[in-house]
Amino acid sequence: MISRRHMLLIGGAAAMPWPGRAQQTPAKKRIALIIGNASYSEGIGTLSNPINDATVVAEGVRNCGFRLVSGDIVQNAGRSAMMSAIRDYVAELKAAGPEAMGFFYYSGHGAARETGGNYLIPVGEADELNEALWDDSVELDWLMERLDALEAPSVVAIDACRNVLKLPEAQRSLGGGEAFRGLRRTAGGAGERNMFLSFATWEGETASDGRADDGNGPYARALGIRLNEPATTVRDMFEQVRLDVLEQTLQRQEPMNLSRLQRRSSDIKIGSWTRDPSESSAETSRYPLRHALIIANSYSDAGDLSLPNVHHDGEIVRSALASAGYETVYLPDGNDREIRDQVDLFVQRLDAAGPASVGLVYFAGYGTALDGENVLLPQGPIPRSKSELRDQGIWISDLVAQMEAASSQAIMMLVDCGRPFSLGGEKGEDRGFSEIFGKDRVVIAYADAPGTYHPDGKAPSLFADAFARNVVTPDRISIQSVLRRVNDDVMHASEGQQRPWFQTSLDLPIYFRADLLPEEAGEPSAEDSSPNSPRRYKRR
Known part of the structure; x- marks a missing residue:
C-alpha cells in the first residue's frame, strides 16, 4: 500500500522535468x-x-x-x-x-x-x-x-x-x-x-x-x-x-x-x-551600456580654500545617475594618479560595452584656464604659480581626447568648477574656463559660462542639484533637454548670477530616464537588485 506521503512525492516528481530532460509543453x-x-x-x-x-x-x-x-x-x-x-x-x-x-x-x-x-x-x-x-x-x-x-x-x-x-x-x-x-x-x-x-x-x-x-x-x-x-x-x-x-x-x-x-x-x-x-544561446548577461565616473575633490588640507560640500555634490550626482541606469564609479578626493587610473579604467569599460555605450564624467572641484587651455586641479596642494599649475594640473583636452578614443557612441563631461581660484594671490589669465574645442561625439558642460564664476564656492552646488533633479525622470529625456533645464533652474536659483554653459557635437540625442521599479509587492527594491548598483573606489 502506498502511503499518502509517498503519493505526494510521486505527484511532485511527475510535475517536474527529469534532470537533463527538456521542459515539457505547459x-x-x-x-x-x-x-x-x-x-x-x-x-x-x-x-x-x-x-x-x-x-x-x-x-x-x-x-x-x-x-x-x-x-x-x-x-x-x-x-x-x-x-x-x-x-x-x-x-x-x-x-x-x-x-x-x-x-x-x-x-x-x-x-x-x-x-x-x-x-x-x-x-x-x-x-x-x-x-x-x-x-x-x-x-x-x-x-x-x-x-x-x-x-x-x-x-x-x-x-x-x-x-x-x-x-x-x-x-x-x-x-x-x-x-x-x-x-x-x-x-x-x-x-x-x-x-x-x-x-x-x-x-x-x-x-x-x-x-x-x-x-x-x-x-x-x-x-x-x-x-x-x-x-x-x-x-x-x-x-x-x-x-x-x-x-x-x-x-x-x-x-x-x-x-x-x-x-x-x-x-x-x-x-x-x-x-x-x-x-541558452542568446546573451542574458551583458556589459552595461551606460557608465559614469564621478570625481569630487574637497582639498581638505587647503585651509580656507577647502571645499566642504563637494562630496555632497558628487554623491547626489552619483545617486541620480545610478537611478538613471548608469554603472557608477565614485572617486572622492582623487589625486593625479588616481584620476588618470580611473579614466583609463573608464575607457576600458566603454570599450568592453561596445559602440552602443555612452559615458559621463562629472568633476567637482577647482579648475581654471591657462594659456587658452582649461585645467582641473587634482587633490593635493593648491598651486601658487602658473608653473606649479602646469606641473600639477590635468588638461581637460587631454582627458577628452583619451575618452574620445573609446569605442562608445558619445562622451559627456560635466565640469562643476566655477569657484574663485587664485595663484599666490593673483588671478589666473581668465576668471573661469574658456570655450574649447568642437570634438566628435562629445558633450561638455560647465557649471559657469566661460569667463565667469560664482562667488560662493563653498556652498552646495546649484549645478549639481539641478542636474541630479532633472536627470531622474520617468520619461526619456535627451542630454540637451536636461542641460537646458539645468540652465533655467540655476539661473532662477541664483537670481541670474550663475549661468551654466554647454556645447555638443552629437549627431543624435543621448537619453536619460529613471529605471522603472518593480510593481509587485514583495520583490526586492531596485537598489538591492539593480545590476547598476554603485561602486565606490577604494584607495590601495
Missing part, C-alpha cells in the same frame, strides 16, 4: 493573435517589414506552446478583419478560463490622436491622412477593455509607431492615455488588469521599421530571438528584449515595458518549452 492553454500590416497606401506610408516581423514572432510563440487563433498570422487586415480577429481571440481566451494565457502582437502603423486615444491603423481603409483616419482605425482602448474583462493573463506587444508614417512627428507615436500609460486601478477600486504590455519604443517616440534588406525591425528581431530561448518569466524575457533593442539601435530606440500582472500571474513563464535552460 498544460495550460496558450492562445495567440499575431497581426502584421504592411501594404499601406502611399498616402499613409508603406512598410517593408511588418509581415516578416509577424512571421518571426508567430514562429516564436508557437515554439512557446501557443496556438494561433486564426491558424496563421493575420496579414494586411482592414478594420473589419482586425476587429473580427480580435473578437475571436478574446472569445477563445475567455472560454479557456483563468488558467489560460494570451499573447497579442501587432506590427504596423500606429498613432496617437491629439485629442486623446491611441490607434492601430488598418490597411486599405484610408488613402490619405485626414480626420477619417481615426474613424477607420482600431482604438487600442477597445482592445484593452476586452482583455481587461478576462480572468486569464495576457501579454500585449505593440510594434507600431513606425518612423515612416506620414504624420507630423508629434502624432506618429503612441502617446499618453489609459491604454498606454495608465493601467491603474479604476476610480471605483476595481482590480488591476492582469496583463503585461510591451511597446516597441518609448512614449512619444518613433520605432525603426528596419531597412528592407534587414528583414525585420529591431524589436521583432529581438522578440523572436528571446521567444526561442528557454522559458523564463515574462518580465525577465521582455527586459532582455529591451536591452537587445537598445544595443541594436545604439540606444536610439528603447522599448517600454509595463507590468500589471496580478500576484497569481507574476511568475508565469514564456519561452521555448523544448529547450533546457542550459541550452
Whole structure:
C-alpha cells in the first residue's frame, strides 16, 4: 500500500522535468493573435517589414506552446478583419478560463490622436491622412477593455509607431492615455488588469521599421530571438528584449515595458518549452551600456580654500545617475594618479560595452584656464604659480581626447568648477574656463559660462542639484533637454548670477530616464537588485 506521503512525492516528481530532460509543453492553454500590416497606401506610408516581423514572432510563440487563433498570422487586415480577429481571440481566451494565457502582437502603423486615444491603423481603409483616419482605425482602448474583462493573463506587444508614417512627428507615436500609460486601478477600486504590455519604443517616440534588406525591425528581431530561448518569466524575457533593442539601435530606440500582472500571474513563464535552460544561446548577461565616473575633490588640507560640500555634490550626482541606469564609479578626493587610473579604467569599460555605450564624467572641484587651455586641479596642494599649475594640473583636452578614443557612441563631461581660484594671490589669465574645442561625439558642460564664476564656492552646488533633479525622470529625456533645464533652474536659483554653459557635437540625442521599479509587492527594491548598483573606489 502506498502511503499518502509517498503519493505526494510521486505527484511532485511527475510535475517536474527529469534532470537533463527538456521542459515539457505547459498544460495550460496558450492562445495567440499575431497581426502584421504592411501594404499601406502611399498616402499613409508603406512598410517593408511588418509581415516578416509577424512571421518571426508567430514562429516564436508557437515554439512557446501557443496556438494561433486564426491558424496563421493575420496579414494586411482592414478594420473589419482586425476587429473580427480580435473578437475571436478574446472569445477563445475567455472560454479557456483563468488558467489560460494570451499573447497579442501587432506590427504596423500606429498613432496617437491629439485629442486623446491611441490607434492601430488598418490597411486599405484610408488613402490619405485626414480626420477619417481615426474613424477607420482600431482604438487600442477597445482592445484593452476586452482583455481587461478576462480572468486569464495576457501579454500585449505593440510594434507600431513606425518612423515612416506620414504624420507630423508629434502624432506618429503612441502617446499618453489609459491604454498606454495608465493601467491603474479604476476610480471605483476595481482590480488591476492582469496583463503585461510591451511597446516597441518609448512614449512619444518613433520605432525603426528596419531597412528592407534587414528583414525585420529591431524589436521583432529581438522578440523572436528571446521567444526561442528557454522559458523564463515574462518580465525577465521582455527586459532582455529591451536591452537587445537598445544595443541594436545604439540606444536610439528603447522599448517600454509595463507590468500589471496580478500576484497569481507574476511568475508565469514564456519561452521555448523544448529547450533546457542550459541550452541558452542568446546573451542574458551583458556589459552595461551606460557608465559614469564621478570625481569630487574637497582639498581638505587647503585651509580656507577647502571645499566642504563637494562630496555632497558628487554623491547626489552619483545617486541620480545610478537611478538613471548608469554603472557608477565614485572617486572622492582623487589625486593625479588616481584620476588618470580611473579614466583609463573608464575607457576600458566603454570599450568592453561596445559602440552602443555612452559615458559621463562629472568633476567637482577647482579648475581654471591657462594659456587658452582649461585645467582641473587634482587633490593635493593648491598651486601658487602658473608653473606649479602646469606641473600639477590635468588638461581637460587631454582627458577628452583619451575618452574620445573609446569605442562608445558619445562622451559627456560635466565640469562643476566655477569657484574663485587664485595663484599666490593673483588671478589666473581668465576668471573661469574658456570655450574649447568642437570634438566628435562629445558633450561638455560647465557649471559657469566661460569667463565667469560664482562667488560662493563653498556652498552646495546649484549645478549639481539641478542636474541630479532633472536627470531622474520617468520619461526619456535627451542630454540637451536636461542641460537646458539645468540652465533655467540655476539661473532662477541664483537670481541670474550663475549661468551654466554647454556645447555638443552629437549627431543624435543621448537619453536619460529613471529605471522603472518593480510593481509587485514583495520583490526586492531596485537598489538591492539593480545590476547598476554603485561602486565606490577604494584607495590601495
